[in-house]
Amino acid sequence: MNKEEIYELLESYGIKYEVTEHEAVFNMEETKEVNLPYPDCMAKNLFVRDNRKRNYYMITVRGDKRVNLKDFAHKQNLKALQFASAADLMKILKLDPGSVTPFGLLNDTEGKVILFVDEAFGADLIGVHPNDNTVTIWLKTAELTAIIKRHGNDVISVKIQEN
16 A cells, blocks of 8 residues: 555545655654654564564554664563564565665465564554654554554554563
8 A cells, every 4th residue: 555545545434644745764763753643652663573474563663762672572472573674674664774664564365474562552643654754644553553453454552661
């Protein structure tokens, strides 16, 4: 799905959202240079896999948090994790590096990527790219996770400690 298709999907579900257009950003450091209306709600998204490339996960946390993958894997009862390759990202989510977003799971035709969302977002807004890193969409976290679940991917709310 491209950003226009995501806008259409949100509207078809009656979901209220806000759009902020900006220069392309490829990492959380670059978002500091962009004038975002809700910087504390910006999500950082990590696309990871186990060492056998059997299981893929997206970990979504507030932008200022760091995730220790070894600790996260242990707490979630997962095999050792590492970042998925750019080739895996394109093959599974149809995304380029720097554009990782939960909306990418809408391109996961097999529904094999599990989304872990940090409980710190609670019922607040979350800011994510609509599969395009020149735009940030702001919507309620519960509405985002409902869309992903409706698509067929598992969504797990987790408490991720600051590392």
